[in-house]
Amino acid sequence: MISEANVEAAVETASTPRHIALVRITHWIVVLSVLGLLITGTGILVSHPRLYWGETGGVGTPSLIDLPIPFIVGPSVWNRPFHFFFAWVLVLTGLTYMVGSFITQHFRKDLMPAKADLRWNRIISVVSEHLLWRRPEADAVSTYNVVQRLTYLAVVFGLFPAILWTGLAMSFGVTSVFPILATALGGHQSARTLHFTCVVLLLLFLIVHILMLCLAGFWRSVRTMITGYLPQRERAR
């Protein structure tokens, strides 16, 4: 059964890219900057792998979490400068993506879930299909399902802004102008702990994201995010 909508969708996939250029370019810059931030951030963290709550904390004071890694202080000198370089790349790319997405209506068209999809049974069925490692159907590849949409929205509007906020809350220059950035979180050390927590959540997202790419075909997904189009033979199928 070929419905009119399917034909229209098929015609559309042939002429319009699966991912628009804005999404493709910003996606890969974000990938590189997040990678840089993770590496340099780990470098900063291992120089004092303990997390505290409130304003203060250090060796000899009670900690919230003691990460089971040794204190490695020496090479941390260049971690912060590179961390801030990558942070600026991420922030400027993120701003470009945000502004561009509103202009191109990427959020409305690709990420806002349809009202009909916002039901628990719909969400549960999508999750269980993926948990059973079932490949998505061919026409489902050309759009995001409801769980993807909600997850991407949460990462774009929740997780990344939270990482930025908790990072800025550790800055003495920034908190001298906006003290509430630190006090609202419970203090300097709370901001540091929450910065770490947000990154753990981001890592969880990355693991699931990459697993789902494997399910849908890793290299095919990567190629689509580079060229914008699904491979030719699949489009013909």
Next chain:
Amino acid sequence: MTKFLKRRQFITAGLATAASASGLGTAFYFADRYGLMPPDHTGIVGIGETLTYATQRLLTSGHSLAREFKRSDISKVPIVNGPHPTDEKYLALLADGFKNWRLSIEGLVARPVSFSLEELRRLPAESHITLHACEQGWSYIAEWTGVRLASVLDLAGVRPESRYVVFEPFANPNQSRTVVRALWESIDMADALHPQTLLAYGLNGEALPADHGAPVRLRLGRHLGWKNTKYLSRIVITDRRDLYRKGGGTWYGGI
């Protein structure tokens, strides 16, 4: 149609590149003119450093104050990072309570001056209860007492072309390489004239302990620990960019 679109996209991309290149050049010119360029603005790391410094200088213009705390917030243990110098010269000064120590103010000043610890103590004192944090991640709250750097610079008469204030501590050949980089620092005039920038000689109501930088250390409200030079011996005011620091990492190192 597609060909036309491609050509249009190509022209748009070209124009956008040209616009951003000239925009970047103009931004560079004005940033330098209005003191928004850090001395270490070159290289990959310099891009982030410049963006951070320029943004923070625009944000914090008008001497925004670092958060201050209540006396009850003061930490039980003010954490020490690295022990005091162990060379003969420093130990001799420490032994007699720094009676023979003098802090000299040199460079682009109308009247080069020097102060003994007693003379500094006689200048108007003030105390701030602020957060001291290390780039490694730990932090404590303490009360720092001292004289405003701005008052001392005023007595020396800073010349208008001054751009940076360089802080020279006692050199310590025995310290490890990671600590050496914190031995020589400089700040810009915005930080030097900031009301929370102290030449601190007191910590939590007592004389500054040796490990915390006795007799006098720099105390900055809006910077991390490594910028707060300990064991001061000389202050030089300069307009030279190349004198900004010794060692690794960035100069401003903000965020």
